[in-house]
Amino acid sequence: MTSKNGKAKKAAPGDRSVWKRKNLVHAIEAAGITLWSWNVDTDALAMDDHAYRLWGVQPGTDVCFEDLSAHVHPADRDRVRAAFAATRAIIGAFEIDFRILVGDELKWISARGQGDNAGMVDRIMFGVFIDVTGRKQAEEGNELLAGEMSHRVKNLLTIATGLTTITSRSAHSKEQMAEELTLRLTALGRAHDLVRPVPGQTQAASALLGDLLSVLLAPYDDLGAFSGRVRVSVPRMRVGESATTVLALVVHELATNSLKYGALSVDTGTLDVSCSSHDAAVTIVWTETGGPKIRKPAEDAGYGSKLVERSVSGHLQGSIDYDWAETGLCVVIKVDPKRLAI
Known part of the structure; x- marks a missing residue:
């Protein structure tokens, strides 16, 4: 406070008391x-x-x-x-x-x-x-995230155990087993990066089918003499967490076989993945061209192929058919739309 001549004026005790009360009220409101x-x-x-x-x-x-x-x-x-x-x-x-x-x-x-x-x-x-609404919502979000992560870790451990068993049966050496198991688990990791939960998320985790296929196939697109040898063209549709895990395994097995024996084994080979959606089924078509001539395997399906068939028929309640044409392999996968969303 100042006087008329500009000098500081000492506040009266009553004024100081009012000033303090007003400041305390402002502090309470601010808090x-x-x-x-x-x-x-x-x-x-x-x-x-x-x-x-x-x-x-x-x-x-x-x-x-x-x-x-x-x-x-x-x-x-x-x-x-x-x-x-x-x-x-x-x-x-x-x-x-x-x-x-x-x-x-x-x-x-x-x-x-x-x-x-x-x-x-x-x-x-x-x-x-x-x-304390904001704090409680944050706490609930953290609890939801912790529960979701616990559920996902348990599922992944179960899957990893199954993959280890399958890979041990098909591998001829510990080095081969380590390589194949690492590639399978890496494919799962790339897929789950797309559907990881975030704090405050209210809907089930999901990913776009096009994003999922592109991420899973990106490493194979970099292995040829030119990029663009893997083409993905699918309509916009969401894939749930469970279906994401299954599709990651299926795509990895198909891509690995293509890299060993099919179109992706040569620089001139190409891979097209397309999709159509109807009420009865979602159809994914895997088409390889420009690779070496192929023949239908004479022996029984390997463990990787059995894994693919069981995953599609069991988890996705669908079917998988192979066309072993000399010009390249064509795989048609049909799945239940409802199962794809979970």
Whole structure:
């Protein structure tokens, strides 16, 4: 404060007190804290305007504890009533978090105060309400993410165990087993990068079919004399987490065989992957051209081929057919649209 001549003017004690109270009010508002008092005999509640707005109640309305209880989420109501009734037996500070419903909006409230009659004046207890909705949503998101990750890790460990068994049967040496198993697990890792959950995600994890196929086949596109030898043309459709795992295994097996014996084994070979969608089935067509002449294998299907057939028929409830034309292999995969989405 300054006087008329510009010199500092000493504030009166009353002015300093008003100034401090105003600053304290601003600090409380900035912290998102609302104030309440509760008469333990009459059940009457007194709140500041911010508390009224927090609860969705018209400011200035006479309210009691039971009136506010009507806004508490039904699942939390009995717990909140019991907690407030027990505050007089609690020694020291108490705190309880609960949900309230304001119209269609759900909020998390933290009520805090002193129990065991501490700080009580004229039979009135004092405390604060704090809106902790943001913190609770973050905690729920973290719990959901942790549960989802635990589920995914268990699934991947199960798959890895099965792949290890299958690879050990088909490999002729430990070096071959290590190489094939590493490639299969790497293919799974690339696929799951597309469907990993994120905090706050409300829908099931999924990926676009075109993105999935492109990511899985990208390493093979870099192995030839020119890029662009692998072409993917599919309509926009989503693939769920379970189907993503299966398709990753199928695509890896087909691409590995193509790299060994088919179109991808030579620089001039090309691979086209197309797709059509109908109500009855989603059809994926794998077409190899420009490679060496091929013949249908005379021996029984290897473990990799058996893995593909079991994955398509079992998990995707579909079918897989091979056309061993001399000009190149053509594979037609038909799957249930509903199974593709999960």
